[in-house]
Amino acid sequence: MKSIGNEALNKRLINIRRALHEHPELSFEEHETTKKLRRWLEEEGITVLDVPALQTGVVCEIKGEQEGPTIALRADIDALPIEEASGEPFSSKVPGKMHACGHDFHTASIFGAAVLLQERKHEIKGTVRILFQPAEEVAQGAKRVIEAGVLDGVDAIFGMHNKPDLPVGTIGIREKALMASVDRFEIDIKGTGGHAGIPNHTVDPIAISGQITSALQHIVSRRISSLHHAVVSITRIQGGTSWNVIPDRVEMEGTVRTFEPEVRAMIPNLMKQIVSGIAEGFGAKAEVRWHPYLPSVMNDERLTKVVEETAGALDLTVAQAEQSPGGEDFALYQERIPGFFVWMGTSGTEEWHHPAFTLNEDALPVAAAFFAELAIRALESPSWN
Numbered sequence: 349m350k351s352i353g354n355e356a357l358n359k360r361l362i363n364i365r366r367a368l369h370e371h372p373e374l375s376f377e378e379h380e381t382t383k384k385l386r387r388w389l390e391e392e393g394i395t396v397l398d399v400p401a402l403q404t405g406v407v408c409e410i411k412g413e414q415e416g417p418t419i420a421l422r423a424d425i426d427a428l429p430i431e432e433a434s435g436e437p438f439s440s441k442v443p444g445k446m447h448a449c450g451h452d453f454h455t456a457s458i459f460g461a462a463v464l465l466q467e468r469k470h471e472i473k474g475t476v477r478i479l480f481q482p483a484e485e486v487a488q489g490a491k492r493v494i495e496a497g498v499l500d501g502v503d504a505i506f507g508m509h510n511k512p513d514l515p516v517g518t519i520g521i522r523e524k525a526l527m528a529s530v531d532r533f534e535i536d537i538k539g540t541g542g543h544a545g546i547p548n549h550t551v552d553p554i555a556i557s558g559q560i561t562s563a564l565q566h567i568v569s570r571r572i573s574s575l576h577h578a579v580v581s582i583t584r585i586q587g588g589t590s591w592n593v594i595p596d597r598v599e600m601e602g603t604v605r606t607f608e609p610e611v612r613a614m615i616p617n618l619m620k621q622i623v624s625g626i627a628e629g630f631g632a633k634a635e636v637r638w639h640p641y642l643p644s645v646m647n648d649e650r651l652t653k654v655v656e657e658t659a660g661a662l663d664l665t666v667a668q669a670e671q672s673p674g675g676e677d678f679a680l681y682q683e684r685i686p687g688f689f690v691w692m693g694t695s696g697t698e699e700w701h702h703p704a705f706t707l708n709e710d711a712l713p714v715a716a717a718f719f720a721e722l723a724i725r726a727l728e729s730p731s732w733n
Contacts, residue, residue, distance in 0.1 A: 357460060357463060357464075357713070357716075358712065358713045360460075361456045361457070361459070361460045361709075361712040361713065361716060362456075362709050362712060364388065364455075364456045364459060365452050365453055365455075365456035365709065365712060366438040366452075367384065368381060368384070368425075368447065368452035368455055368456065369436075369438055369439075369440065369447050369452045370438050370439070370440060370441050371440075371441060371442060372427030372428075372440050372442055372445040372446055372447045372452070373425075373426065373427055373442075373445070374426060374427055374428070374429060374445060374485075375426045375482060375483035375484070375485050375486040375488065375489065376403070376404055376426075376482055376483045376486075376488070376489075377404070377426075378404040378405065378425050378426055378482050378483075379403075379404055381404070381425050381455075382404045382405060382406055382425075382480075382482075385406045385425070385455070385459070385480050386406055388459060389406065389408050389459070389462065392462070392463050392466055393466060394408050394409075394410060394462055394463075394466050395408055395409050395410070395411075396408045397409060397477075397498075399496050399497075399498060401492075401495065401496035401497070402482070402492065402493065402496050402498075403482075404425075404482040404483075405425065405479070405480055405481050405482040405489065405492075405493065406480040407477065407478070407479055407480070407493075407498050408462060408477075408478050408480075409475055409476065409477050409478070410462065410465045410466055410469060410472065410475070410476045410478070411469070411472070411474075411475045412469055412470070412471070412472025412473055412474055412475065412476075412727070413469060413470055413472070414472070414473045414474070415473075415474065416472075416473040416474025416475070416727050417474045417475075417503040417504075417727060417730050418474055418475040418476075418477055418501050418502050418503055419474070419475075419476060419477070419502065419503060419504045419505065419506065419723055419726050419727060420476070420477045420478070420479055420499070420502045420504070420505040420506070420681075421458055421461060421462075421476065421477075421478045421479070421505075421506055421507070421719050421723060422458070422478075422479040422481055422505060422506070422507040422678060422681070423451070423454040423455045423457070423458035423459075423478075423479070423480050423481065423507070424451045424454055424455075424480075424481050424482075424484035424485075424489065425451055425454075425455050425480050425481065425482055426451055426482055426483055426484055426485050426486075426489070427440075427445050427446055427447045427448070427449075427451065427452075427485075428445070428446055428447070428448045428449060428485055428701060429444055429445060430444070430445070430446040430448045430701065430703055431443065431444050431446065431703060432446040432448070432703060433703035433704045434703070434704045434705060434706050435704070436706060446703065446705075447705075448700070448701050448702060448703065448705045449485065449700045449701055449705070450509070450510040450694065450696075450700070450705070450707055451484065451485075453510050453694065453707055453709075453711070453712065453715075454508065454509070454510065454715075455480060456712055457508075457692075457711075457712055457715035457716050457719070458478060458480070458715075458716070458719060459480075459716075460712060460713065460715070460716025460717075460720075461478070461715075461716045461717075461718075461719035461720040461723070462476075462478050463716075464716060464717065464720035465720050465723060465724070468720065468724065471724050472723070472724060472727060473724075473727045473728055474727040476723045476727070477498070477502055479493060479498060481493055484676070484677055484678075487530070487641060487642050487675060487677045488677070489677060490677035490678065490679075490680040490681055491677070491680055494680060494681070494684065499681060499684060499685065502685055503685065503686070503730065504648075504651060504685055504686045504687060504688075504726060504730075505678075505681045505682070505685055505686075505687040505688075506651075506655075506687065506688050506689075506690075506719065506722055506723070506726070507678045507681075507687070507688075507689045507690075508689065508690045508691070508692045508715065508719070509676065509689070509690075509691060509692070510691075510692050510693075510694040510696070510707055510711070511691035511692060511693055511694060511696075512694055512695070512696025512697065512698065512699055512700070512705075512707060513696070513699075514667060514691055514692075514693030514694070514695075515665075515693050515695050516693050516694060516695045516708050516710045516711045516714060517664055517665055517693060517711075517714060518664065518665040518666075518667050518693035519659050519664050519665070519666055519667070519690055519691065519692060519693065519718065520667050520668070520669030520670070520690060520691030520692075520693070521652065521655055521656060521659070521666055521667070521668070521669055521690055521691075522647060522668060522669035522670075522671070523647050523649045523652050524646060524647055524649065525607035525608065525644045525645070525646055525647075525671060526644075526645045526646075526647055526669060526671060526672070526689055527644060527645035527671070527672045527673075527674055527675060527676045527679070527689070528577075528579075528605035528606060528607055528644055528671070528672065528673045528674065528675060529605065529606050529607070529609075529612050529641075529642055529643050529644040529675070529679070530603065530604075530605060530641040530642040530675035531603065531604045531605075531606075531612070531615075531616075531638065531639065531640055531641050531642075532601070532602070532603055532604075532638075532639040532641055533601070533602055533603070533604065533616075533619065533636060533637065533638050533639065534599065534600070534601050534636070534637040534639070535557075535560065535599070535600040535601070535623055535634060535635070535636050535637075536597065536598075536599055536600075536634065536635045536637075537553040537556050537557055537560070537587075537597065537598045537599075537600070537627060537632055537633075537634045538553065538596065538597050538632060538633045538634070538635075539551035539552055539553035539556060539594075539595075539596055539597070539598075539630075539631075539632040540596055540631075540632075541593065541594050541595050541596035541597075542593075542594050543592070543593070543594070544591070544592045544593055544594050545592070547594060550594045551630060551631045551632050552594050552630075553587060553594075553595060553596065553597055553598035553632060554587055554588065554594065554595065554598055555630075556598070556626060556627060556630050556632055556634075557585050557587070557598045557600055559626050559630075560600065560622070560623055560626050560627075560634075561582050561585070561600075563622050563626060564580050564582065564619065564622060564623075565580065566622075567580055567615060567618050567619065567622070568580055571614075571618055572611055572614070572615075576606075576607070576608050576611050577606070577607050577671065577673075578604070578605065578606045578607075578611055578615065579603075579604065579605040579606075579673055580602065580604050580615070580619075581602050581603050581604075581605075582600055582601075582602040583601055583602045583603060584599070584600065584601040584602070585598065585599070585600050586598065586599045586600075587599065604619075605673045605675075606644065607644050607671060608644075609643070609644070612643075612644075616636070616638045619636055619638075620636045623636050624636075641675065642675045642676070642677055642679055642680070643679045643680070643682075643683055644679060645676050645678055645679045645682065645689050646679065646682050647682075647687070647688045647689060648682070648686035648687060648688060650686060650731045651686055651687070651688040651726070651731055652688070653731060654722065654725050654726050654729065654731055655688055655690065655722065657725060658718060658721050658722040658725050659718065661721060661725075662714075662717060662718060662721060664714070664718065665693075667691075669690065669691045674700070676689065692711060692714070692715050692718070693711065694707035694708055694711045695707070695708040695710075695711070696708070
């Protein structure tokens with residue numbers, strides 16, 4: 349890997365990341381983070397756009413000296429409701445809140461990319477729009493950004509997530525599905541309650557819920573091709589108020605994760621068939637409510653070459669990115685325009701959302717340089733046309 353960045357900028361990125369880490373803010377509460385970002389960008393002479401519809405988050409632009417397309421770089425800025433246990437000297441100063449997913453790293457890195465692009469304006473053949481997006485953790489920020497019109501006129505978008513299990517200097521690249529679609533479901537089972545000692549006079553919804561839980565696993569093992577990946581998880585079963593009373597109703601809730609759109613489309617109907625069939629077989633009634641949440645992060649194959657070439661130009665190690673069953677609202681951008689999302693190696697000690705989550709800050713200049721170079725190269729030879 350080449351020596352990346354300059355010492356002064358690298359030190360500043362560390363200071364910015366730590367300042368954000370010490371003062372985490374939850375989704376749609378990122379008011380101080382927004383103020384800091386705006387101030388830091390303006391200090392660099394970078395144009396900050398006025399987007400009244402966004403209460404938190406910052407959008408800036410760097411226009412080149414030549415006309416051309418517009419591409420976007422995206423970083424997320426929100427934290428999580430987790431008590432920090434990393435032991436870092438710059439640990440969160442806000443009780444019960446922590447940057448346990450590395451969004452402070454994303455923000456500082458993309459800020460660094462913005463600084464580098466501002467220095468290289470003469471090389472930019474078009475416009476780079478940079479989105480410091482709020483509320484990724486609740487999967488609402490990208491939607492808010494889109495509704496505010498920030499994506500209007502943007503031809504392609506690029507983003508990343510830190511990856512603790514990849515070493516610094518390694519970038520994970522994968523075409524098509526990288527992260528799973530995320531959906532939620534609720535099931536109401538209505539039976540007939542009664543005395544627990546006389547179950548033959550009841551239609552027991554708790555027993556039925558057990559049958560449904562077991563049967564829903566067969567969707568993945570027997571109804572979905574083994575070449576596809578899917579997860580069906582029951583995460584809540586609630587019913588009853590006493591040890592000796594069979595209730596008349598049970599509520600169930602869970603999530604489905606898929607990578608292929610066609611599989612995602614199949615599962616709701618399969619689930620309804622299974623649930624209604626079991627319930628009716630026991631003399632009960634059941635209702636399934638399906639709540640679409642996020643599509644899968646689907647990387648556009650036309651952008652693979654420029655991403656790989658950028659990594660090569662910086663002597664980064666390219667790895668085949670492993671798919672993640674986690675969700676990402678970057679997928680909402682990709683539904684509208686071509687986009688590509690990568691893993692950025694950070695040599696971390698714990699996985700995302702862990703109270704002791706940490707990362708190696710040597711990855712900051714790597715990520716900053718990668719996205720600056722990627723923006724310039726993507727504008728030089730648009731591959732999404």
